[in-house]
Amino acid sequence: MIVWLNGTHGVGKTTTSVLLQRLLPKSRVLDAEKVGETLMDITPGLPEMNNFQHWPPWRPLVVETARHVLDYTGGTLVMPMTVLVEPYWREISRGLAQHDIPVRHFVLHADTETLRRRIADDMVTGPASPFRLRHLEPYAEAARTWLHDEAEVVDTTHLTPAQAAQRIADAVMDGTSTAVSDAPHRGVG
Template identity: 55%
Template sequence: MIVWLNGTFGAGKTTTAGELVEVVPDARIFDAEQVGYMLYHVEGLPKVRNFQEWTPWRALVVQTAFRLLDYVGGVLVIPQTVLIEEYWTEIRAGLEKEGIPLRHVVLHTDQDTLTRRIETDTIETGARQWRLDHLADYRDALPWLTREAEVVDTTGVAPARVAQIIAEGSGG
């Protein structure tokens, strides 16, 4: 099974993923961004704003998840923002084709909390402005995200509790 944690940059996906693997048996994190970083080293790919624009990224994420689950079993927790509906549809369809059960969860919080989290983040300080600049992209994607995913409001909720809420819905 895959639990895909979606949401805007700074919503707490990585922190929640770390908590989730502590409470869901046989769960491990798969960082799909690493697939994108791998592709950045391939010469001749078109220049893009975001590695998700590369069709191979989406296909490789699906295939890597499939191969990992086939190899180790259990639950993959993927903390990855996907805000383009077409890309999500392609990923979801690929996972369905491989027969992988998928739980798509959007971590959501109010604008003030999100801005405060980003501005006070001591880990990803170099990406602070970039994350703030992409809040509008998240707002624009929210209508389709709410149709395609379970939305978990993280406003005022500790990451460990958010993970517990998700785990309870995953049979964990």
Template identity: 55%
Template structure:
């Protein structure tokens, strides 16, 4: 099974994914951004704003997840913002074709709380403005995200509480 944690940048996906993996037996975090980093040196002649724009990224995320699950089984927790509906549809269809069940969650908070979290982040300080600049893209994606995922309002929850909420909703 895959538990996909979606949501805007800075909402707490990475922190929650670590907490969640610790709560679930045989769970591990798969950071699909590493697939994008791998492709950068190969596809640097194809300029994009975001590596998700490269079709090979989407296909390789599916293939990598399938290979990892075939090898070790268990649960993959993927903390990755996907704000383009077409990209999500491709990834979800690929995972379905591979026979991998997916639980798709969106971690959500109001824009003011999100901005406070981003401003207060002491780990990824270099990405602060970039994260703030992406809030409108997330807001634009919310209608389709609400259709495609289970939305968890994280405004008044810690990452541990969010992870516990998700873990409680996932069959063992």
């Protein structure tokens, strides 16, 4: 099984994924961004794009990497990765389904004010990361138009990463498929 943690940059996917992995038996974290980094290391470089997800090889490579890791290790993969382009999500989820890999898709959500504060206070990536700030509106648009309909939304506005991880772990281990949030199903705060 894959537990995919989606949401905008700076919402806490990476932190939550590490905590979630500790709560799910036989699980591992696979960051699909590393697949993108591998593609970025090709020399001479691939055609210039502002996001490695736009490179057609990225999506099937994510599917194949996850499939091979699961074939080798079994268990659960926790995959923190922002995917805001609906056709890209469809391609990935369809590819995983073709290999009979079940996916629990969660979106970590926080209202815009909380996101801006978290981004400003993040000392790991640097305060007020322009990259993260640029993705707030694309996330809001994806949330309004398709993303919140495709996933279980976990409103992290008033949750610590540990609390968010626990809610997701409980939902996965209980097998419940209902939203684990009081957030509006469509739209963003």
